[in-house]
Amino acid sequence: MKHFPENLSAKLEIRKQNNALRKLPLSSKRIDFSSNDYLGFSQSEIIFNHTHEYLITNNVIQNGATGSRLLSGNHKLYQETENYIASFHQSETALIFNSGYNANIGFFSAVPQKGDLILYDELCHASIRDGIQLSKAKAYKFNHNDFEDLENLILRNPNTxxxxxxxxxxxxxxxxxxxxxxxxxxxxxxxxxxVDEAHALGVFGETGGGLVQMQGLQEHVFAQIMTFGKGLGCHGAAILGSVELRDYLVNFSRSFIYTTGLSPHSVAAILVAYQHLKKDSVSILKLKENIVFFNQQKNLLSLKPLFVRSKSAIQSAIIPGNEKVKTIASQLQEKGFDVKAILSPTVPEGQERLRFCIHSYNSTQEISEVLHLLCTFLF
Incomplete structure (x- = not known):
């Protein structure tokens, strides 16, 4: 076998020197403050068992999709699940993709055309930026949540x-x-x-429909990207929009066309998780209460200046420097709390952070204890 290319080895060495080399961690038994499983659906025996029962009841005994949805992979569960998702979100249609990354790649590489313009928030997810890079449209970022800056960019590009x-x-x-x-x-x-709603599904709204739906704005949004690997605790994603948008994506979205579809089991899990979400007001309410309690505790402990202002399940404490934030994360992990450090270059240098993810199944005692420990290690 040939030697590994020197230029690639050099890039890995730079990561090591910057204390930023990524490694795959093993799952732990620590108290969870790191996963995106906001409602605990990924661990739900009810959803697991109901998914199996649904497949057996509907005589679906098939392990894989067998091909692209445009060939042999468009099994019957897709239509029922997409119809349910569209109805749940009060959208004309829903089109399932294999992941949130696939959905964003597929949308932005296909929909904006040459001569069009994409204006995106500077903190948009890597999957959005990767999709934009594949687009033939021009693209500019606007300052984070700065709509005056956005408006200036719009005014510079009339008739576009x-x-x-x-x-x-x-x-x-x-x-x-x-x-x-x-x-x-x-x-x-x-x-x-x-609007990408990956971290809003299951978190905002009485039935967890997301922020757009909670505010009744879905009629004003061209496309919503809903991701199922977080609040729903399963896998996949869907793009919500008009019938015309769905038809266009089926015909021109390469990440939809040129991939094997999700297995019947995966699609059934999405359907059952949505059905459970509609009924499980207890978990949604508990998550909201825990988010409020976390914010109250960080204020009482004088930690508020450290944290980015947030009313979501994601709470980030800015601790500059890869080495420092990794050290504090390790100290919390040694005490039994699974809190992850987010390092540069994932975030800009100087914006390294501890990212706390709040869940419906976290207790108030766990929240209080992890924040008290953070105070101890910081001060």
Missing amino acids: IIYIVTESVFSMDGDCPNLEELVLVSTKYNCYLV
């Missing part, structure tokens, strides 16, 4: 089809944009608004 892109909950900061104001800007200039 413009897509405005944001997230309802930003994955590293946990904060939310003012969607009502953003809708006003989008409407004023006839732009197409696209």
